[in-house]
Amino acid sequence: MMSLRAKKTAKKKEEILKSAISVIGEKGYHATTMEDIAAKLLMTKGSVYYYFKDKQDLLYQSYKMLLERSLKNITEIREEDIDPEAKLLKIMSSHIDYIVTERSGFEVGMKPEHFFEGSQLEIIMDLRSRYAKSLDEVIIEGINEGYFHNVDVKIARNIILGAMNWVIQWYKTEGEKSKEELSEAIAHYLMKVLKNND
Amino acid sequence: MMSLRAKKTAKKKEEILKSAISVIGEKGYHATTMEDIAAKLLMTKGSVYYYFKDKQDLLYQSYKMLLERSLKNITEIREEDIDPEAKLLKIMSSHIDYIVTERSGFEVGMKPEHFFEGSQLEIIMDLRSRYAKSLDEVIIEGINEGYFHNVDVKIARNIILGAMNWVIQWYKTEGEKSKEELSEAIAHYLMKVLKNND
Amino acid sequence: MMSLRAKKTAKKKEEILKSAISVIGEKGYHATTMEDIAAKLLMTKGSVYYYFKDKQDLLYQSYKMLLERSLKNITEIREEDIDPEAKLLKIMSSHIDYIVTERSGFEVGMKPEHFFEGSQLEIIMDLRSRYAKSLDEVIIEGINEGYFHNVDVKIARNIILGAMNWVIQWYKTEGEKSKEELSEAIAHYLMKVLKNND
Amino acid sequence: MMSLRAKKTAKKKEEILKSAISVIGEKGYHATTMEDIAAKLLMTKGSVYYYFKDKQDLLYQSYKMLLERSLKNITEIREEDIDPEAKLLKIMSSHIDYIVTERSGFEVGMKPEHFFEGSQLEIIMDLRSRYAKSLDEVIIEGINEGYFHNVDVKIARNIILGAMNWVIQWYKTEGEKSKEELSEAIAHYLMKVLKNND
DNA sequence: GATGAATGAGTCTTCATTCAT
DNA sequence: TATGAATGAAGACTCATTCAT
Secondary structure: OOOHHHHHHHHHHHHHHHHHHHHHHHHOOOOOOHHHHHHHOOOOHHHHHHHOOOHHHHHHHHHHHHHHHHHHHHHHHHHOOOOHHHHHHHHHHHHHHHHHHHOOOOHHHHOHHHHOOHHHHHHHHHHHHHHHHHHHHHHHHHHHOOOOOOOOHHHHHHHHHHHHHHHHHHOOOOOOOOHHHHHHHHHHHHHHHHHOOO | OOOHHHHHHHHHHHHHHHHHHHHHHHHOOOOOOHHHHHHHOOOOHHHHHHHOOOHHHHHHHHHHHHHHHHHHHHHHHHHOOOOHHHHHHHHHHHHHHHHHHHOOOOHHHHOHHHOOOHHHHHHHHHHHHHHHHHHHHHHHHHHHOOOOOOOOHHHHHHHHHHHHHHHHHHOOOOOOOOHHHHHHHHHHHHHHHHHOOO | OOOHHHHHHHHHHHHHHHHHHHHHHHHOOOOOOHHHHHHHOOOOHHHHHHHOOOHHHHHHHHHHHHHHHHHHHHHHHHHOOOOHHHHHHHHHHHHHHHHHHHOOOOHHHHOHHHOOOHHHHHHHHHHHHHHHHHHHHHHHHHHHOOOOOOOOHHHHHHHHHHHHHHHHHHOOOOOOOOHHHHHHHHHHHHHHHHHOOO | OOOHHHHHHHHHHHHHHHHHHHHHHHHOOOOOOHHHHHHHOOOOHHHHHHHOOOHHHHHHHHHHHHHHHHHHHHHHHHHOOOOHHHHHHHHHHHHHHHHHHHOOOOHHHHOHHHHOOHHHHHHHHHHHHHHHHHHHHHHHHHHHOOOOOOOOHHHHHHHHHHHHHHHHHHOOOOOOOOHHHHHHHHHHHHHHHHHOOO
């Protein structure tokens, strides 16, 4: 069991990670200073270093947390008792929702090899491929159960991922559509990639 | 008319811009040093400053050139005497081809507001919206001429853009598919977004 | 009389000083962190500050203790009822023994002026010159009583000190010679400086 | 052949090294800032980094230069057509002279393992052992040719080195003795270690 | 007494930028 | 035009020191 102190520390760490994700997502890793991250939490640089070894470590743990959450989310949805199409819709919705809410850019996501190496890179890539695999499996289930057409799963999955991750680029909060409407609309069109015949 | 000297200068400038696009596209703007860009051309840092005011200017002109080329390309394709569907296929092909060939994942493209301001930003945003508009127009033509279904153009366009720009993330040169096969396959699936009924 | 508490505190202080001497001797003052010193005693940084004002204070008291011990040691030997030559041999032996056992480097010893100032420096320099003076007196006794040749005392003393302090540099624990053999051999040769005619 | 420019660069590098040796020798490696070194040459930090990779590199090259010079010096003296005793005297004189003139008390010399590692350490240790070997050879020659008594060469050499390196500790410029007189006196006494019988 | 946290001053280091030649 | 050098501002990181609990 975690002591009270350990819990507090864990909580603080998480706070910092969230702050880091948000600032780095917004400004980019290189453009973000440790001071930026600390300032957002009314801390000083020094404190952040008390919890994290260095900037790289902070980036790694931030991105890892982000991926783990996504993975947890997709896993939970897959366990629900609904059909593959409904699952995929839910996955897309929460994915888009997350991106839009956190405004989390994904330069790291674009070229993980430029930000990580060694075992860090391995773990990151593993998490990513597990997410991809989960998505693939939902698609395959859908195909097998007759919900989706027989598509090239890898291409379909990447079209879906690309389209979703791009949202941050063009969605404006003040836009005509609400987050929910948007998710629904995008999901609707993406579904066509899977559902319709030529 | 351009004097010989002016031509030479223009040529050199373009060389530098190409080098810059490639290195920045690869490593990211902040991670790229002036030295990196110069070294790739067997120049020294100092020389680059003869042609460009500063790093920011280099980035601006690089990205502007990239956008102008894309715009020129899409414009040319639109002038061809083929149906909207064929046009869109060609546009997608050359877009993907460009991304894959140059391996250019421009972070700049994700958040232009973080890299430019004032009139630079305006010009960049203008070029981007002209490209978007061109794409939209092709889609609309397609709808009007009965090639495509009556879709939400903005969403459709962004799904297409997102899916295409994401390619850099997952396409491996040594993969099973050639560049051409890949473009074709992606275009094929994306077309479903536009072509099919629910 | 010291209360129990005061005794406990004094003991703890001494423990810390010993730890400090050893770590600083090994890694050098600047390269040694308060954490290093504390960690060696399974304490935390904070606790050390309960016993010592600051790092400088710790260094001062450490070095002072070291000098006082040496002084006590030389004084005791001088009180023994043996001839000057035997005294000098004993002094050398214990000096070398101390250095080899504690592996205590002496950057502080090299340039005290760089580590101390004001009254601290005065006290340190006083202790050092008392040690030097003691050594000198043994040499002078030896000369007067006909054991040693009539040498320049200051130079002789410094040759002896230099040679002894250098031992840490080249003595390897796993070497051919034991600590005792080594001390004896060095002392033997150093004695020649004093004993022989030209 | 070296170009004019290359010569200039080499000269500048050497200037910096000399400055570094002097400041580091005086204040110690950790207490010396890059700014200190630069300031002494009326340069800025940045310039120093133009010539040396980092502080560690500067330390390494400084100490290496110092050792190489000593080695060159001892080698030249050994080539002279004088007897071993005269050689040793000359070697001691210039060694002491160097230390006193440059006031270089290199802590680095005390514990090279704490300052260098890998190939740097190897090269440094190699230079040092070559110097030691040279000294040893002169001593051995002296023994063989009947100038010195049959001593333990390793111990004798280390007594000599220790005594000489200690000089920086106690020699005061304003003292009674000139540098030359001092060297001579020390050399005179050290010679006794080698020359006299028990 | 002890310690987990927090702090900020001090350093190293990088790199865009300038400039004399 | 080209470039070797020099510069300084910015940012990562360390660590002595403080303090509330």
